[in-house]
Amino acid sequence: MLVVALGAAIGIIPFGPVRFGAAGALFVGLAVGALDPALGEGLTLVSNLGLALFVYMVGIAAGETFFADLGRQLPLMGLGAGVIVVVAVLAVLVGLALGLDAGLIAGTLAGALTSTPALAAATAATGSGEAGVGYSMGYPVGVVLSILAVSVVVRRKWPARRDEASADGEAIVAQSVEVDRPTPLREVPGWREQAIKMSYLIRHGHTRVLSPGEDLQPADRVLIVGSHSAATRAVEFLGTPLGKELTNDREDVDFKRFVISEPDVAGRTVAQLNLPSRFGGVITRVRRGDSDLLARDDLVLQLGDRVLAVVPRNELAGAGKFFGDSERKVSEVDALALGLGVTLGLLMGSITIGIPGGIQFSLGAAAGPLVVGMVLGAVHRTGPLNWDVPHSANLTIRQLGLLLFLATVGLASGPMFASQVLTATGGKVVLLATLVVVVSAVVFLTGARLLGLSAPRASGGFAGYVGQPAILSFAQARVNDERVEAGYAALFALGIIAKILAVQVIGAVLT
Structure with a gap:
């Protein structure tokens, strides 16, 4: 909890247009964990609980929008999934050429695309604590370069033949x-x-x-x-x-x-x-x-x-x-619905699926609760059970879960991070993360323009593809256009699932 507190304090410090938010707990955890390896032991249950709560709350909040926009925003969603496949293949090829192992490659991909659930999946799939090291070094690269990419594009006035006109953010x-x-x-x-x-x-x-x-x-x-x-x-x-x-x-x-x-x-x-x-x-x-x-x-x-x-x-x-x-009543959470929902998500995440080539993967604690949360968030209620969680309570539980997860990951990965951050391996990780973000930005934003989508929707979609609220906030501060948030909502949940599957395939292929 000390790491959580200090991490929250670090997270609110602005570095230009960037605030790391909950990721501050990861960086403080890395520093504290480097002091003594014993500090990161025995935290698996806490880590999984925090992650499950975080992704389930994301799913509950995003479910209705995701399914409602499925048809209209299918081209943008298909583009996002395709770009993740491209950069995943690129990360493997370049990572192997640089001499990085599976844990670092998968963790760097998750960090460059700022996906905390993908980090959990990468750690489980590779069985390596180095995934947390790659994530911690790739994360700031992903945030900073993604904001720079959005700043270049968001105000552009290119042709948008397949996009609806903006309502100019009218109140x-x-x-x-x-x-x-x-x-x-x-x-x-x-x-x-x-x-x-x-x-x-x-x-x-x-x-x-x-x-x-x-x-x-x-x-x-x-x-x-x-x-x-x-x-x-x-x-x-x-x-x-x-x-x-x-x-x-x-x-x-x-x-x-x-x-x-x-x-x-x-x-x-x-x-x-x-x-x-x-x-x-x-x-x-x-x-x-x-x-x-x-x-x-x-x-x-x-x-x-x-x-x-x-x-x-x-x-x-x-x-x-x-x-x-x-x-008072609205601040209370229906513990029955919450407990059943998270349980269903963890049960789904525990199912192992085999695909040709001997590859085994599961949704795990990262994607199982997310998928179930999205479905229940779209259903809203089943008989007397109301699956929705009050907005303020959702944000609070989500934040707490994310802080717990990132703090435990930092504590567990601290010793390995300290041993590699200033080495040639650390430089290779930063190089790989930079390549992943740059290629993602160029391919995604160019593809969105070719699809006939507006620059604001493309920028919001890219923020959702990366999965970083700081990028969304930056874009919304530059233009008053509801298409920014619509693009973000369409790709946020899909991007999490696609990244989880990508790092699991990387782990299965390289280990």
Whole structure:
């Protein structure tokens, strides 16, 4: 825990645009472990537990996005998987030419692509502590060079014939309008596509919540919620913008953000809650983490979400009871669902699969919980079991698991790292890591452009391919474009699985 604490302190120190985050525990662990080999002994269970918790939480959070984007982002995902195959073959050929063993080659590949789960798989597949040495020297190379590659590309304006236009990162806004003519809701731009929501309706001086099935009449005053461009198009179509905000009048209709803490509500879509029939109201927005989402009918609500509900004033208390609205309850984790999920993941990871050529591999504690977490994260709930974990709790468990894993790896690999870091072998590892990152960046970003994808999506995809949040954060700081995060989400989980399989094949072939 001392290594965890010191590692967290090192991780927040900025080195230019780079912060190592949880990887600071790895570097402190290496330094402390080098003092006495006994410090790294007997930590296997702690290491596996930390890793399983980390990847399971990643899977739970990424599952829905991964499967939802599977069809639309298949070209980008195929590109990422193909590049990993190319650089894995390159790492083996160059590593052998440099005289490196299997542990160093696999660990360097995992480090250059900043994949902690792949490090665990590399250690297990090669049976060598040198995988941690290769990882620790390749990791900073991977982070720094990847950020430099993204900085060159992310603002480029190349042709993107197969990419959707950006919404310019517009925040969700509310605009009031007076209707000029009779208008069916289905004719309002953005209504059928659910790019907008409507809540407040003033008709003949009476304020209420707009019912989804009714039509608008002349002189109606309605509140439209959506991105600035979508809301503006709807307002221009309907009539005359109002200078007065309809939400200023809260005598008959009121609104409030409620915390989703009721287990029976979490895991269900906005449409399944049927708020118009239940309370005569509507959900317009959902706050999840730092993101404000439009409440589309198919949006699945999660514990910890903050929904903005517009309801008749006398229904406000009932709505709060329905959603739960308890900060204390939302901080609690369903231990039954968590325990079952991680257990299923570890069981899947323990299955050994044989492929032609006598190669044996398994998903292990690195990929088994990840795959199961992704599936359960997409399913959301099974009967009374809600697989989702509140966003804040997910991030906390993920961080703790990662710190425990990296600290134990550092302690176990410290003596070997100290003996090689300033040697010719250390220089060869850095050279190999540099080659892996440079080739990855050139092939991936060039391939994304040839596929007709935008520079922001390509940059986000590359950040997901490398699997480093610091690169994503750097790209988002340079451009306000939602395609950056979409590309990252499409490749993050897939990249982890592909890297795990790659290092396992390397271990099977070279040992």
